[in-house]
Amino acid sequence: MTSTADRLLYQLKSRGPQNAATLAGACAITPMGAHKQLQALAAQGLVAFHDEAQGVGRPRRIWTLTDAGHGRFPDRHGDLAVQLLRHAAERLGPKALDTLIAAREAEAEALYAGRLAGLANLGQRVQALAALRSEEGYMARALPADDGGWLLVEDHCPICAAATQCQGFCRSELAIFQRCLGPGASVERTEHLLAGARRCAYRIRPRSP
Structure with a gap:
């Protein structure tokens, strides 16, 4: 069975940079669960984040794959x-x-x-x-x-x-x-x-x- 971490990596690969809430919805997990998984993936060097300002309020944290994260997907040559x-x-x-x-x-x-x-x-x-x-x-x-x-x-x-x-x-x-x-x-x-x-x-x- 595909792990939650694998599903998160797949979503970032196939849909590009996203916030934790969007990723959570795509992977059918809670936003808190997505955030914990993303932190673990970041510790492995597979994902990174940057903060985007969105008017009034806290900036939105956007997650993306690192080169190592992209490397998790197969290269046939x-x-x-x-x-x-x-x-x-x-x-x-x-x-x-x-x-x-x-x-x-x-x-x-x-x-x-x-x-x-x-x-x-x-x-x-x-x-x-x-x-x-x-x-x-x-x-x-x-x-x-x-x-x-x-x-x-x-x-x-x-x-x-x-x-x-x-x-x-x-x-x-x-x-x-x-x-x-x-x-x-x-x-x-x-x-x-x-x-x-x-x-x-x-x-x-x-x-x-």
Whole structure:
């Protein structure tokens, strides 16, 4: 069974910085219980807090994950992938990385296209894509947008170490999304983990006929 501490970490990872009362509600515990758990997590170096002024009254305490807290979530590649990518570039040249990225792109695109086949509705396609990405460890979710489009949010990047070493992986994923969602959709990255955001997010809109 998932512990309360794990649920709190998950909420901070998937929903971003929050106060203890909000976290308590999400985890079905009392605010006092959430505060005690957060203090214990802070002692372990997994969470930190800052106080936000909110007009008259006491400031609101906002909790967030530390780098160590983010590290509690899986990275499928990590240091080994970084070393392999660096050695490939040094010994085989930059074209070797392009070949590796192209092979991964083709494999992912075939998988995604197969799972999205037969889904004509853009919303269904975006939701299916989010489910696929979650299976791969991206903690993805599809949210309807006010303009009739969708927001694909990825709260975790399991290949962050590899992507940091070679940002061609990020460009590749954006291209895959565009092709798999089809010519009737436009895909724009609006938040990027490697650019300093806490997550990656993509705005997906239907194209005008």
